[in-house]
Amino acid sequence: MPEAARAIGVQIRVLKASTSREIEVAFASFMTEPADALFVAADGFFNSRRVQFATLAARQAIPTAHANRQAVEAGGLMSYGTDIADMFRQVGAQTGQILKGAKAAELPVLQSTKFDFVINLQTARALGIEVPNSVQSLADEVIE
Numbered sequence: 001m002p003e004a005a006r007a008i009g010v011q012i013r014v015l016k017a018s019t020s021r022e023i024e025v026a027f028a029s030f031m032t033e034p035a036d037a038l039f040v041a042a043d044g045f046f047n048s049r050r051v052q053f054a055t056l057a058a059r060q061a062i063p064t065a066h067a068n069r070q071a072v073e074a075g076g077l078m079s080y081g082t083d084i085a086d087m088f089r090q091v092g093a094q095t096g097q098i099l100k101g102a103k104a105a106e107l108p109v110l111q112s113t114k115f116d117f118v119i120n121l122q123t124a125r126a127l128g129i130e131v132p133n134s135v136q137s138l139a140d141e142v143i144e
Contacts, residue, residue: 050066065079067081118142
């Protein structure tokens with residue numbers, strides 16, 4: 001991500017948190033070093049704290065991008081990430097092959113091929129962001 005940011009002339013700051021309190025501290029740092037936006041990495045702990053992220057981001061009017069749709073349903077601005085149901089279908093298909101006698105070591109390594117782009121228009125309006133129709137039409141789901 002740092003290399004991509006440099007390539008397009010964007011400054012980034014990487015913050016790490018492994019507890020709810022550390023998330024609070026990270027958001028508190030935005031008071032002295034404001035952020036134009038926040039990308040929340042794909043992480044099981046972060047997903048479990050999605051309401052906390054949405055609440056803190058709304059309080060400070062920070063647009064957020066996430067890797068899963070559940071964070072957007074909780075109030076995040078947008079997400080782009082693996083379609084979890086499709087991923088589980090792939091896991092189920094491979095499990096079925098193993099149960100029918102296939103050797104796990106001989107099965108191909110699968111990568112997700114279906115991704116979801118979700119936008120929360122309620123959050124966009126609260127942040128004063130107008131999401132163009134051309135962007136909305138690209139979304140797999142638009143939450144009104």
